[in-house]
Amino acid sequence: MSLTAPRAARSGSLFVSIAAPALSMFGVIGLWWLATIVFEIDSFLLPSPKDVVEAFLRQPDYLMDQTWVTVMETVEGFLLAIVAGVPIALLIARSELLERMIYPLLVAVQAIPKIAVAPILVVWMGFGSTPKVAMVFLVCFFPVVISTASGMKSTPSELAELLRSLNAGRAQDFFKLRVPYALPQIFVGLKVAISLAVIGSVIAEFVGASAGLGFVIVQSGASADTALAFAAMGLLSVVSIVLYYALVLLEKRLLPWAEENR
Amino acid sequence: MIQVEKVTQVFASRGGSVHALDGIDLHVREREFVTLIGRSGCGKSTLLRLMAGLLTPTQGRVQVAGELVTAPRPDVSVMFQRPALLPWRSVVSNVMLPVEICGGDKKRYRDRAHELLELVGLTGFAGKYPHELSGGMQQRVSLCRSLITRPKVLLMDEPFSALDALTRTEMSEELQRIQMELATTIVFVTHSIEEAIVLADRVVVLSPHPGRLRETVDIEIPRPRDLGLDTHAADVARLSSRLHALLAAPPRETTDHRMVHQ
CATH class of the missing domain: 1.20.5 (Single alpha-helices involved in coiled-coils or other helix-helix interfaces)
Structure with a gap:
């Protein structure tokens, strides 16, 4: 006790x-x-918290709709990155040849400033939500792949040997040992990814959008409504915090045994 | 029960090959308790892994119950130096792992799992997680796991070496009791002379570089024995000094071998 x-x-x-x-x-x-x-300080330069709250209360429904647009783009892109990233990471963890082939490409893509890609995504995918989801995907993909791949390779040799001494098959070794062992590290990558994801969707919304909190910020800049921009930023932080802690909660629920959740 | 015939094991490594074992002949009888002792590099763990089917000998052959060992067998259990428990599984679920992997009848074995936990004094800990237990308790769980499938042979690789002296004594006593109750053949690797004497019917001394069988020493102290061994202090002292001599002075050819290197 x-x-x-x-x-x-x-x-x-x-x-x-x-x-x-x-x-x-x-x-x-x-x-x-x-x-x-x-x-x-002039409210035009730095609005007080009161000004910001008033800016929100002037059009709460509109702002909540825009928030929802950004949330959906963020979550969709994030889930897409998991769906695509985890299988690729599993391949990387399995084969050194694939690792050597895929890693340089990943790093190269990661090194491109995402803001530079935003206009090209609009050219390719139009003004709808697709280029925003794609941007979030691009931002999340790297941390998801890296954390999953390194998690899959972190199985301690004594546990691998135990499963071998029990004559476990490949599938058993994979599902009963390697995947559960990798989960805490996968979650590290997911938490990094979700915090970047919101930034990704806002960047995409800065370029050729007609909805979302990023669009609201661009619009308020054009009309010199600093308080509204601050309100949008406040909402963005709330979205980030909620998404991040939702993941933390999920992790605590799923992995009560992991070192950091004890 | 275990027949090791002219076994030689060579590992390829950078800058040449390592001669781990050279011409080992050893026969372990049914229900016998054999301890393997030797300095580091004498190949005692390698020999155990060969018996477990985790390694294939470079030359010679290993048989268990009259069959050639080519892979890990369900009737041979291995217990490692570290507990090697899966952190996301409860104590009882860790004990049940071998049953799950070989696809046994879980219901029937569940009762046995609880019996084994009772046998090692872990009643009431079945639902706990490994990180909630002390090192000694974890190693007891590991012992239960290696006994769940009623193995004919139990191979133990310095299983108590990471425990404190007091826990170690307790575990030695428990292991003797368990062996007498379950009638298992046990091969136990150790580098502690005291442990080797207390546990064994026969101590096998290995000499290093390359690993060779130096001598086998019969221990005829009646059971049950305890680590204090007051009643047989004279016997123990005699055996202990003999083993010390065997472990300290390398045999002549090994000395020559070293001088050539110098």
Whole structure:
């Protein structure tokens, strides 16, 4: 029982898990508000938190619709990256030849600044949501493949030898050992990917979009409505936080045994 | 039960080949408890892996129960130096792993799993996860796992070497008790002279570079024995000094072999 006590103390404290992040968040917002009042900053340059909330309340339905557009693009691109990335990573983990063939290509594609690709995606795929999903896919693909491939190769030799001593077949070795062992590392890649995914969809929306929070930000810049841009950015952070912690929650639920979830 | 005939094992490596075992002949009788002892590099783990079917000998042959060993057999279990438990499986589910892999009747074996856990003093821990257990408890689970399929032969590769002295003593006593109850043939690799004497019916001493069978020493101390061995202190001291001598002084030809290298 003494083994579980320190863990209970760490995760059980309500202050650390909820109050601490809330406190730092409200602290920063408070300082921001104070700065706009003390230094009498023009709302056009730096709107106060109040201005931002008002900008949101002027057209909440419109902004929620735009948020939804961005969320859908992000999630679709992210899922697509998993569907395509995981099988490729499995191939890489399985064969050194494929690893040598695929890795340089992956790195080369990853090295291209994504913002440079955005206009080309519009030329190829038009102004709809497809180029945005494609951009999110491009951004997420690399971390998903790398983390899955390295996870699949991280099986400890003693566990591999155990399965061999039990005369396990290839499928058993794969599903009973290597895949579950790789899952915590796959989740590391997924968490990196989801935090990049929102950035990807906004970049794509900056170029030739008619909807989404990125589009709202471009529009508000054109009409010098800084408060609206801030409201859109606030919504983007909320989307990022929700998506990220949804993944964290899923991981804790699926992998309670993993080192970092104990 | 186990017949090792003129076995030579050569590993190819960078800069030449390593002669791990040279002309080993060894016969382990049914229900016998044999300990393999030797300095590092004497090939004792290699010999165990050959018996397990995890390696194929370069020359010579290994037979278990009259059949040539070509792959791991279901009636031969291996227990490793580390517990090698799957972290996402509960204790009882780890014990059941061999049954799952060879496709046995899970219901029937589940009762046996609980019996074995009781036998090693882990009643009430069936639903715990490996990370909730101490090292000694984990190694006990590993022992249960290697006994679940009622193996005829149990091969143990320094299974207690990572444990503290006290746990080690306990485990040695338990292992003797289990062997007397289950009537298993056991080959046990160790580098502890004390452990070798306490456990064995026969100690096999190997000498290194290349691994050769130096001598076998019969241990005729009545069972059950304990590590204190007060009643047989004289016997133990005599055997222990003999084994020390065998392990310390390399046989003549090995000395010559070394001098050539210098």
